[in-house]
Amino acid sequence: MNYPSGIKKINRSTIPITTDTYKNRGMNLEDELNQSNKFYRDIDKAFIYKKPTPIKITKVDYPSRDRAVIKEAFFTIPSTTDYNGIYKGYYIDFEAKESKSTTSFALSNIHPHQIKHLENIEKHKGISFLIIRFTSLNETYLLPTKNFLVFLKESERKSIPLDFIKKNAYLIKDGYNPRIDYLKIVDKLIEDFGGTR
Amino acid sequence: MNYPSGIKKINRSTIPITTDTYKNRGMNLEDELNQSNKFYRDIDKAFIYKKPTPIKITKVDYPSRDRAVIKEAFFTIPSTTDYNGIYKGYYIDFEAKESKSTTSFALSNIHPHQIKHLENIEKHKGISFLIIRFTSLNETYLLPTKNFLVFLKESERKSIPLDFIKKNAYLIKDGYNPRIDYLKIVDKLIEDFGGTR
Numbered sequence: 276m277n278y279p280s281g282i283k284k285i286n287r288s289t290i291p292i293t294t295d296t297y298k299n300r301g302m303n304l305e306d307e308l309n310q311s312n313k314f315y316r317d318i319d320k321a322f323i324y325k326k327p328t329p330i331k332i333t334k335v336d337y338p339s340r341d342r343a344v345i346k347e348a349f350f351t352i353p354s355t356t357d358y359n360g361i362y363k364g365y366y367i368d369f370e371a372k373e374s375k376s377t378t379s380f381a382l383s384n385i386h387p388h389q390i391k392h393l394e395n396i397e398k399h400k401g402i403s404f405l406i407i408r409f410t411s412l413n414e415t416y417l418l419p420t421k422n423f424l425v426f427l428k429e430s431e432r433k434s435i436p437l438d439f440i441k442k443n444a445y446l447i448k449d450g451y452n453p454r455i456d457y458l459k460i461v462d463k464l465i466e467d468f469g470g471t472r
Numbered sequence: 473m474n475y476p477s478g479i480k481k482i483n484r485s486t487i488p489i490t491t492d493t494y495k496n497r498g499m500n501l502e503d504e505l506n507q508s509n510k511f512y513r514d515i516d517k518a519f520i521y522k523k524p525t526p527i528k529i530t531k532v533d534y535p536s537r538d539r540a541v542i543k544e545a546f547f548t549i550p551s552t553t554d555y556n557g558i559y560k561g562y563y564i565d566f567e568a569k570e571s572k573s574t575t576s577f578a579l580s581n582i583h584p585h586q587i588k589h590l591e592n593i594e595k596h597k598g599i600s601f602l603i604i605r606f607t608s609l610n611e612t613y614l615l616p617t618k619n620f621l622v623f624l625k626e627s628e629r630k631s632i633p634l635d636f637i638k639k640n641a642y643l644i645k646d647g648y649n650p651r652i653d654y655l656k657i658v659d660k661l662i663e664d665f666g667g668t669r
Contacts (some may be wrong), residue, residue: 321596322592327525327527330524331522343546344544346540347542348527349541361593361597363596363598364563364598395513399518
């Protein structure tokens with residue numbers, strides 16, 4: 276469950292962003308993906324957004340007629356993945372997760388209905404994948420859903436060994452702008468579909 | 473601004489849903505679209521979801537280690553539209569609004585950046601549109617972005633006359649399940665793209 280980190284992120288966003296390189300190095304995966312997606316939008320390349328955090332609102336105050344303040348709400352389990360959008364006419368959908376492990380990625384990071392969702396997207400001719408960052412190794416991978424499903428089918432393990440990821444996922448090189456140029460990898464996946472629409 | 477209605481809807485969702493036909497008649501557009509999208513998912517036809525309501529969280533309590541309660545949050549202006557997903561390999565994106573008017577649809581219902589978003593989707597070969605319900609007339613229309621943009625370009629008016637909508641949008645017939653079978657209209661839009669992917 277990534278709710279505590281979700282909250283942390285929201286609190287962080289109130290801290291003014293500086294252009295200091297050292298500070299940028301301290302960005303987490305979500306911040307970097309948001310920055311990258313904004314870059315893609317700015318250059319009119321792709322329109323991919325992070326969905327708002329799903330919450331259940333249970334109490335709302337109206338201090339004035341046109342103003343509402345949520346006074347009680349709870350984080351709920353997302354039915355889908357965090358990111359989706361459009362690129363070259365393709366529906367793009369992915370989940371992004373960080374792992375502190377240096378040897379494997381625990382499947383408990385992904386909800387079963389998120390796996391089912393990725394599978395549905397794949398089946399309906401979208402492009403879906405996981406972005407996994409091993410924070411201790413400073414390595415970020417794009418694992419296509421197709422390869423992820425092969426692992427789930429063939430293995431009983433509760434985590435994906437780094438070795439499998441190295442063989443079946445694409446390493447995404449760090450950049451400056453965009454920080455995570457994952458669309459370069461998506462271009463390769465699009466080639467499998469027969470090119471630009 | 474549709475925040476008050478957004479809040480109402482969330483409160484409503486705590487009321488148990490019955491299968492009573494009269495109750496169903498009282499469903500609002502959002503409820504009916506959610507039901508229709510669930511139906512499409514259940515029959516493996518399309519995977520289209522409403523995005524969570526965007527909020528800015530400013531205060532969170534932790535009554536226990538693994539439990540977080542949001543104690544203060546505010547509704548924020550959405551950057552995109554409310555609904556998106558995949559159908560027949562196409563990226564689908566739309567906004568849905570109710571109007572009490574019997575003569576026109578006020579453009580103030582749609583944020584300028586939502587219009588820009590619909591335009592971007594269209595340009596990048598997605599299928600985007602507005603679903604507009606005239607509640608007093610009990611008529612629901614699907615207005616393709618292309619036609620919506622023609623109106624914006626050619627008119628200085630601050631609302632779209634019903635007459636323009638009747639000529640340039642598709643009337644969606646009421647149904648039982650799905651309540652709003654808007655994919656029937658999307659099929660027509662897909663034909664313009666050259667058919668199923």
